[in-house]
Amino acid sequence: MDASDEEQDDRKGPKVNGLAVNGAHANGWIQKSKRGGGASSGSSVGGSSKLRELQAQRRRLPIAQGREALIEQIRNNDVTVLLGETGSGKTTQVPQYILESGIAGPGIIAVTQPRRVAATSLAARVAAEQGTTLGGLVGYSVRFDEVAGPDTRIKYMTDGMLVRELLSDPLLTRYSAIIVDEAHERTLRTDLLITKLKTILKKRNGDGPLKNKDKGKATAMSGNPVKVIIMSATLDAEKFSKFYDDCKILYVKGRQHPVKIYHTAEGQPDYVDATLRTLFQIHVDQPPGDVLIFLPGQEDIESLHKSIQLYASRLPLDKMAVLTCPMFAALPPAQQAKIFQTTPPNTRKCILATNIAETSITIPGIKYVIDTGKHKEKRHLAHDTGSGFDALLTRDITKSSAMQRAGRAGREGKGFCFRLYTEEAFEAMAVSSEPEIRRTSLTSAALQLKCLGEDIEDLDFLDRPDLESIISALKTLYFLNAVDKSNRITDAGRSMAAFPLEPNLACAVLEAVKNGCALEVIDIVSVLSSTSKLFFDISDEREVAAEVRRKFRHRSGDHMTILNALRSYQDVAATESKAARKEWCRKQYLNERTLLEAVKIRDQLRATCEKMSIGWQSSAQDDERPVTKSLFRGLVLHSALLQPDGTTFKQVYGRSVIKIHPGSAIADQKVPAIIYDELVYTNHIYARGVSAIPKAFLAEISTHIKSQIA
DNA sequence: TGGGGATTT
Structure with missing residues (x-):
């Protein structure tokens, strides 16, 4: 080093x-600090x-x-x-x-x-x-x-x-x-x-x-x-x-202990291997103290976790043991809690974390930080005039992230930070990341501001959002009938803003009220707007998981499949203990975190309906057609038509050619048209959260909306 | 035929 x-x-x-x-x-x-008068210090x-x-x-x-x-x-x-x-x-x-x-x-x-x-x-x-x-x-x-x-x-x-x-x-x-x-x-x-x-x-x-x-x-x-x-x-x-x-x-001024920073002489393309070598160098040469390693994602964390355990088992007996703890947001809470447990005697704790450990959680006892200089970032990729799509890319961190990471070693005493990149690479990093307002969809913000009588395009911001992004947001609101053609907020738009949902999902809920299936659509939307995915695969068990989940599958697609899974969970939850519920989720390969959050969101959405005197109890029973029709209204900009080749789809309101994600419930069906929750870009542009719709839905979209297409 | 950085109402 x-x-x-x-x-x-x-x-x-x-x-x-x-x-x-x-x-x-x-x-x-x-002046010297004095206890101030004024308000009382409470009921102490x-x-x-x-x-x-x-x-x-x-x-x-x-x-x-x-x-x-x-x-x-x-x-x-x-x-x-x-x-x-x-x-x-x-x-x-x-x-x-x-x-x-x-x-x-x-x-x-x-x-x-x-x-x-x-x-x-x-x-x-x-x-x-x-x-x-x-x-x-x-x-x-x-x-x-x-x-x-x-x-x-x-x-x-x-x-x-x-x-x-x-x-x-x-x-x-x-x-x-x-x-x-x-x-x-x-x-x-x-x-x-x-x-x-x-x-x-x-x-x-x-x-x-x-x-x-x-x-x-x-x-x-x-x-x-x-x-x-x-x-x-x-x-x-x-x-x-x-x-x-x-x-x-x-x-x-702050109170922070000094952190000594080391850079590598050369770049480290294989940062996982470089991390492994650095860790054991610290372990062998340096005094006791826990190590925090910053890695971009779960995959790297798991592979490094295995390597460390393998090498640690071969350490001479007179050396301290190494205890590795993975840490990322999707990890079950019980495993997350492990990082806060006190280290056993004669053991060095080593935490493998994503940037969740940069700001969200503070781990006590860290003396050494190893920083790979990488993180994952969702980028919105614009595609000609069509609607864009997201890709999750591993990228260099910013200077401010690098400082924040180093600082994690100096919370309790003098610390050390080993950067697996050169000093030149550090100097070449951006100072800080772009403000979120310039990276994220503005549809929801634009609607909320409309409610306050303000136009997002006229407002004074610290950093102005891109005009393209504003136009896209306003266009979306118009397609959802949240604003009229003069860009004024509609009654429907006000109702959408009242829901703690993205406008497209709020639009689907309002449509469901009209179509008599609010109960179902609120359930589905609750899962869609949860933080984590319901179907969350563990890499080596993908096939088993798919097989077990087959029983939830609905021929119309992923939205009804989600509803089936949620309903099954509700049945179990009604009678079983907390532990049994958890075990059931594990066996069904369902993410309980998502289900628990979805149930809270569902209750909040029902309460929002009640406040507005909107009935949420209407149900289509076993007829899925009004459900997909309601979802289509909200996801209208996320619709695509089957191409003559019979496997790919072309966006109705964009130019991208997309495929149904292989994990979808209808991946192996040939359907004329689809709606989808999101696009992810890997080897192809894949649509995830897909349901089949009749072509007739598209024909029914009124002509004045069609005239708005760029 | 395939890959889930982190937030939040």
């Missing part, structure tokens, strides 16, 4: 003790030693030094950008400072997070620091789970929840402070919030410049002003500041 041997100093930002404004050193005005009895220890810990956090300065800054400005490094304590402390100082009035302080786990665990921590029970003064709100009550003043929530709340309360009037955390991750929902907050600020705080406003001017809503704090961990802070009329940026 050739070492370029540099201390980690990738983050070239100002590193100032405590806080500084716009990079200026802060010595003059930083005070005096418990645990609480005293938590409060002592709070005072030791890097951000505590700048507490008063930060409060003054927020008091005097509508918007503050806070650039805080890992371990600064910004996410837990800033909301408490705002509460304790009373600067944000009587409303709720919202703190948004891109991930559910972050929202729930942060809320638990802050509730403990306040000496209160979760759901009292401090609570959280994520999909399917809200722990908050009338006394809740600090609410951790997913960014998606706040975006959803915009639809019922466009000015977010319940909130007197909105803290957007992890803004550098640039999720679509964070970007939407940042954009909307700009107009919300103008409406609630007045039209003047956003910076340095000491007192709220008399405005329509001057009685209910809002404070906005954008928190970021990278230098993108400048961009946020510019967006909000050059508002001030505060910097707070």
Whole structure:
């Protein structure tokens, strides 16, 4: 291993003790931390030693030094950008400072997070620091789970929840402070919030410049002003500041141990083999400490897992043992939990992870990181004028990912990061990945904005989405009858937006209500919109799995097949224990995670129907025709016609020639036309989640929709 | 005839 041997100093930002404004050193005005007055710290009895220890810990956090300065800054400005490094304590402390100082009035302080786990665990921590029970003064709100009550003043929530709340309360009037955390991750929902907050600020705080406003001017809503704090961990802070009329940026140093970084002298095309060699080099030469290895996907993880076990079994007896733990999102929760168990004595734990370990989970005890420099990325490939398709590709990571990965070695002490790429390769990496708004479908966002009376093409974003992407979104909404030909939202469009679904699936549900099969379509759509796939193959058991699942097969295709599987699961779930249910799923080769999530989504969709006085109970019984017809309405842009060759299909509204995925229930049938859930590109463009439709459905599509085809 | 990075309402 050739070492370029540099201390980690990738983050070239100002590193100032405590806080500084716009990079200026802060010595003059930083004040000693004091317990603030203002709002009460909750219903704590005070005096418990645990609480005293938590409060002592709070005072030791890097951000505590700048507490008063930060409060003054927020008091005097509508918007503050806070650039805080890992371990600064910004996410837990800033909301408490705002509460304790009373600067944000009587409303709720919202703190948004891109991930559910972050929202729930942060809320638990802050509730403990306040000496209160979760759901009292401090609570959280994520999909399917809200722990908050009338006394809740600090609410951790997913960014998606706040975006959803915009639809019922466009000015977010319940909130007197909105803290957007992890803004550098640039999720679509964070970007939407940042954009909307700009107009919300103008409406609630007045039209003047956003910076340095000491007192709220008399405005329509001057009685209910809002404070906005954008928190970021990278230098993108400048961009946020510019967006909000050059508002001030505060910097707070983090608390991170140094990580020594090594690069290879040459590129490593066989990164799995290079990883194996590096790991055993660490194991033989380096002191105890656990190892975290970043790999692109499950396949590499499993192959490396086997190799490590093979080599580890041949280690001399006087060497420490090696315990390998795979870690990726699709892994069953029980196996995921293994990485948090304490390592047995005289053993080195070695975690093989995807980028789930980059931000989503923090594993304690990591001293060494091996970074292959690769990850998997879904790319939307445009194909002429037709609808595009997705491909999952292994690609180089970005500089910011590389830094984040290295940082995982320095959480508890001095660490080491072995990069399996050259320093030149690091320098050639992109700084950070493209914001999600420039990579993902905008159909749903465009519809939600339409509901708020705004046009996505006119809005001020941190980064503008591609015009092509906007046009495609609006075209899709028109095909679904969510907007009319003048681009105005329709009643149907408003109803679609009320569902927590992609507009195409929401459209299918509304159509199913008309066709008397809402029960079935809601069930199917619930599975389709789950995070994971229902039929999830284990590589060496594909044939057995296919055979076992044959009993769910429906001749019309995968949608009815999914319904059959869900129904069977429901029958088992009605009578059997949790353990028996799990065992049944395993035997049927069904992903229980998907089924559990689908049932929750189904209940939420039924509740949404009830709120809108839409009946969800209508059933087509055993007739699948109204079901596929309803799905066709939503998936109209995903329809394709059989070609004369009798095996391939051509998109009706695009130019791609596609095949039915071999795993489909109708892969071996000859059908005249199909609808599909998605296209995946491997050796061919394959349609997945396919059902047969009569050609007559296509003929029935009205002519004015046809005229819209590019 | 074949391959599931990570999020979220």
